[in-house]
Amino acid sequence: MSTTDAERPVLIAGAGPVGMTTALALNARGVPATILEAESEDRDRSGSRAIYVHGSTLHTLERAHPGLGENLVKDGLVWPTRRTCWRGKEVFSRTYDNPGGDGKFPHFTSIPQARTEDYMHEAIDEAGIEIHWDCAVETAESSPDGVTVETSDGREWETPYLVGADGGGSTVRDEIGAEFEGDQSENSFIIADVDEIDDEDEQWPLERLFHYDDPRAGGRNVMLVPFTGGWRLDIQCVEGDDPDELVTDEKMQEFVSEIMGEQYADNVSWVSSYKFLQVMADTFIDENRRVLLAGEAAHLLAPFGARGMNSGVADADEAASAITVAYHAQRDAVARDEVELYAARRERAAEYNLEAAGTALEYLQGDNPATVLRKEAAASLADYFEPAGEYLDDAPYGPHDAPPIVTTGNY
DSSP: OOGGGGGSOEEEEOOSHHHHHHHHHHHHTTOOEEEEOSSOTTOOOOSOOSOEEEHHHHHHHHHHSTTHHHHHHHHSBOOOEEEEEETTEEEEEEEOSSOOTTSSSOSEEEOOHHHHHHHHHHHHHHHTOEEESSOOEEEEEEETTEEEEEETTSOEEEESOEEEOOOTTOHHHHHTTOOEEEEEOSSOEEEEEEEOOSOGGGSOOSEEEEEEEEGGGTTEEEEEEEETTEEEEEEEOOTTOOHHHHTSHHHHHHHHHHHHOGGGTTOEEEEEEEOOEEEEESOSBOTTSOEEEOGGGTEEOOSTTSOHHHHHHHHHHHHHHHHHHHHHOSSHHHHHHHHHHHHHHHHHHHHHHHHHHHHHHHHHHOOOHHHHHHHHHHHHHTTTOHHHHHHHHHGGGOOOOOOSSOOSSOO
16 A cells, blocks of 8 residues: 555545545544535535434444434434324324333434434534535546546545545446446335424324325325424325326425325425435446445435435445555555455445335335235234234335344444
């Protein structure tokens, strides 16, 4: 390894949660890091986006910067009740008397992604890590000795390692010749943020609700999840739906009024529609083992099971571990092996998460006759056989097992 490596920071493309986690995790390991962000510091971060932060992610963030995980827990919330309905009838409900977890952190916290990022920015400032805004990576050329990066502000950078955490449209991914492989959902999904109301007596219960074929939404599947300050409303479109028509102000007011009550009708603060991509890059590293992809630059997942940001944070932490060893290695072969091990582990994790999210997506799209019959049978048995209702409650989120790799986290 070059003796100048220890004098040059690792570069990270992207100042989202994955990029900032990478920088904090490197800093915690004694490796200097600098973030290059394409957008401006005052960029629009509307929409709650990744609201569900797993307990394993909280531990990872706390380890990278003490107090960060604790702040997310203090500002987030843990909803105590899970409830599921089938065509207007409740088939499952369970309320927990404690938030679970290991005593230090609950199983999860529910908080808008913008707030998560705010706390990460505070941690970045405290750690003395620089973010260069309006500084998009335009080219990245790797060699056995490092990476040369050109950015939109006209600068040229030399770095021993580059982490591409620049999202689904990643320039870094394109620059190393990696390509996405996979498909997308058949159905469209509408996602809206609904702000909380002030009147406590009129507030929606603090519960996660999944409603199959909700008659109040024209027979569409509906999910409601609370987060600090409001609610995430997901509506699954059916055949013949035009998502552009359904996301109009008038139609969303109608949906919210029918599903949550008229008191929430004017509280829709953000709405969008998606077809979820299920894709991963054909390689997470470049041929010279100097560039690593993480988060949505490496994989895009349907949101069921909240695997997106959480798996991205796991990518970031493992990328930092691999780079730290490689950064200080006295032998090139050791450095290369560490980067290759990162790719092997995180590619396997991405494959598992894609399969798990895909299982939930296939279940929800409802095309498989056996799955349809299984759901209908479970709904008919739910009044008499609790596991039937539990199956209906749990299945939309996919399996809960961790990826089959050696890891200290779950995703």
